[in-house]
Amino acid sequence: MTRPDHPLPSLDDFVQDTPWRGDAPPAPLPSPIEGVVIEPLAVHSDKRGDLVVLLSQLHAPVEEIVHVYRVTARPGSIRAWVYHDHQSDRLTYTEGRFRVVLYDIRPGSPTRGQMQVIHAGADNPLRLTIPAHVVHGVMNEGEGDASFVNMPTRAYDPANPDKRRMPYPDARIPYRFED
Incomplete structure (x- = not known):
């Protein structure tokens, strides 16, 4: 809504942001599964809240971002x-x-049959890259709703989803979230 009795600021009324150092992110963590990449995310906080860079070409090339979605978990x-x-x-x-x-x-x-359990979230912010054919599952261990963001390397195709599912639990996958 425009207020004719109130002057608009000019572009010159705004001040340039202080340059951000763009510190290199923490080094990736080791994984017992070939091709899995675990990258801690740096959290930049001030009195207003936090900023976390989820994916950037600032320090190294990344595969094209073609699809981004957020998942909420109860x-x-x-x-x-x-x-x-x-x-x-x-x-x-x-x-x-x-x-x-x-x-x-x-x-x-070479890592067929290897399993890895990773704890992630507010206390351990990270980006996890999971290659094709590595089975994965996730559980919200918290007391409230939480969410995560996925930026897969291929766009979702509703006519031909690149996703294969098997119901949980299944004895052939030797892991129980309830344990």
Whole structure:
């Protein structure tokens, strides 16, 4: 709504932001599963709140961003089991408390049969890149709703989803979230 009795600010009334140092992100963490990349995310806080860079070409090239979505998880909810044939998931956890389980079932993989459990969220913000054919599941371990963001390497195709599911639990995947 325009107020004719109130003058508009000019472009010159605004002050240039202080340059951001753009510090290099923390080094990736080791993973027992080949191709999985675990990258801690730096949290920049001030009195207004936090800023977390989820994905950027500031320090290194990244695969094109083609699709971005946010998932909300109710307390205690489990989303398992799933893998993709072609895409890698790039999951970012910055709030709540999640347990992410990875299981390598890739034929010919040197880490076939390896499992990894990762705790992520507000206390451990990170970006997790999961390559094709690595099974994964996630549980909200917190007391309230929480969310995470995915920036997969392929856009979602509603006519031909790149997602394969198996109901949880299944004895062939030796992990129980309730344990």
